[in-house]
Amino acid sequence: MQNIESRIKIISLVILLIGAVMSKNIITLIIFNIIALLLAYLSNIPIKYYLKRVYIFIPIFAGIISIPVIFNFVTPGHDILVILNNPHISITYEGVIYAITFTLRVATCVSYAILIPMTTQWNKVTYAIGKLGVPDIVITITNLAYRYIFLLLNFVLDMMSSRKSRSIRKLGMLESWILGGKAIGALFIKTYEMGEDTYYAMLSRGYTGEIKYIYNEKITIKDILFLIFSIILVVLLLLFDRGIL
Amino acid sequence: MKEVYKLIDVSYKYPNGVVALENVNLTIYKNEIVTILGPNGAGKTTLLKILDGLIFPSKGEVYFEGKLLTEKLLTDKKLMADFRKKVGFVFQNPDVMLFNPTVWDEVAYSPLHLYSKEKALEVTDKVLKDMKIYHLKDRHPYNLSGGEKKKVSIACILSIEPEVILMDEPTASLDPKSRNEVINLIKSFKEKGKTVILITHDVNIASLADRCYVLNKKIIFEGTPKELFSLDLDELNLDVPDVSKLFIKLKNMGYNINEIPLTVDEAVNLLTKKFKI
Secondary structure (H helix, E strand, C coil), X not given: CCCCCHHHHHHHHHHHHXXXXXXXXXXXXXXXXXXXXXXXXXXXXXXXXXXXXXXXXXXXXXXXXXXXXXXXXXXXXXXXXXXXXXXXXXXXXXHHHHHHHHHHHHHHHHHHHHHHHHHCCHHHHHHHHHHCCCCHHHHHHHHHHHHHHHHHHHHHHHHHHHHHHCCCCCCCHHHHHHHHHHHHHHHHHHHHHHHHHHHXXXXXXXXXXXXXXXXXXXXXXXXXXXXHHHHHHHHHHHHHHCCCC | CCEEEEEEEEEEECCCCCEEEEEEEEEEECCCEEEEECCCCCCHHHHHHHHCCCCCCCEEEEEECCEECXXXXXXXXXXXXXXXXXXXXXXXXXXXXCCCCCHHHHHHHHHHHHCCHHHHHHHHHHHHHHCCCHHXXXXXXXXXXXXXXXXXXXXXXXXXXXXXXXXXXXXXCCCHHHHHHHHHHHHHHHHCCCEEEEECCCHHHHCCCCEEEEEECEEEEXXXXXXXXXXXXXXXXXXXCHHXXXXXXXXHCCCCCCCCCCCHHHHHHHHHHHHCC
16 A cells, blocks of 8 residues: 555545445445455554554444444344343344444444555645645644644643652542643643744744645556556445345 | 844833833844843843744834844745745744654755745755755654754754854753754854854853843843853853853962863863963
8 A cells, every 4th residue: 555646545545435334234344344454464564553553442432332222212123132121121133233334334434544644654645635635724734733742642641740740649530620620721821832833933934824845646557556446346345235246 | 244133222022011122232243153141031032033023023123134124024925035045043942843744844844935846855855964864854753852853953944045043042952962963063054154143041052152142131241252251140140161160260269360261172272371281
């Protein structure tokens, strides 16, 4: 994937992602998932690391969110496990299938979305989306957010460490919340001041409101073939999903 | 000598009414190193922002190469580009200067705004190689050490080959090796004919200057580093190089010392002459 031109790569992965969103069948979603894993493997991404990033948090949360769907009062259908007789509460086959499909769909979407930053330098991602017509202001904000999110996160961690080093007992929940509020205030002031200075630094270096960058990547036959392959794959999988194939 | 900056009765008030600068008068000449010293909250950074046309004085006039710097003047795109090509500002905190996703993009930022794409590519690569940071070009600024960040922020300025370089605390929180690299860079700027205006608490950097100003909302001293360091600086809340302290102490003890050295090399020369080694 690293050898694919960034714009083509983003478009292809978005097409695959849309295909996954439109799939209703669990088998189709599993195939989409396997394709994502295969792409990660072929891109020399350590599979353990990839699986951790894709499957640990977001799909687990999606699974938790979809828990109510498995019950008969949300999705009526054939009971597979009766929890209470009066009132009647049970887990239905249709509910479980819906929850699995939903969780699998989220996992598949995440697995394609995560392939973009894992196989492309961030600047190439933003320049590519700029070339695809995303407004300059959105790209500037995205770049600044990507640059400063780590820095501010470090600031928060330092504040927490400093608080811990000056505390002599475990704080109660209310006290923690009050101190947390103060920390958020301090972070806001720091962010504001830093934002102002960053703007001055941009002005000082010739910023006039427009982004200028050099995009060196060129689309080759190999990129076009990858795009065509992705489109054909998605069409075939959707036809299979709808029972036409 | 050609005047680069001339400030006449410059005052600046923050929006909350706090006075940062009061009737500041100073002149900076071409190809000199000028240091601005002073305690915290003395208005030093505000003064540099005024010199860089980022903020404008509440009262008084700032002239750059004989032209009055005004907000209106810098809204003209051509004049603004000319001014930005001539003046580079290295901020104290390199993190505010490094806002792009990679070091290469960072160094290319100004050239892309001020030159053609071909020239921007050429100067970016040249500056990265000259500053010996080419190997960092694909790194995210967050992953750089303090010294590397400082070098990259200086490279960002050098990529437009400015005639005037403004530096706010260039050696703050650097290890000795990075500090010496920055000091050597400042010396090389002078050799290349550039004008350097520095804010610093580092007395070793201050001693590099041709002239220095002590600022505490107003200018309270103007002269050479030698003149400054032979004064009692405790009242001004300024430090003196250790080697100068030693000679001042010996002088106060009654030893026949006529000259106070600022650097170890100067001290060695003086002692060599004294003892005729």
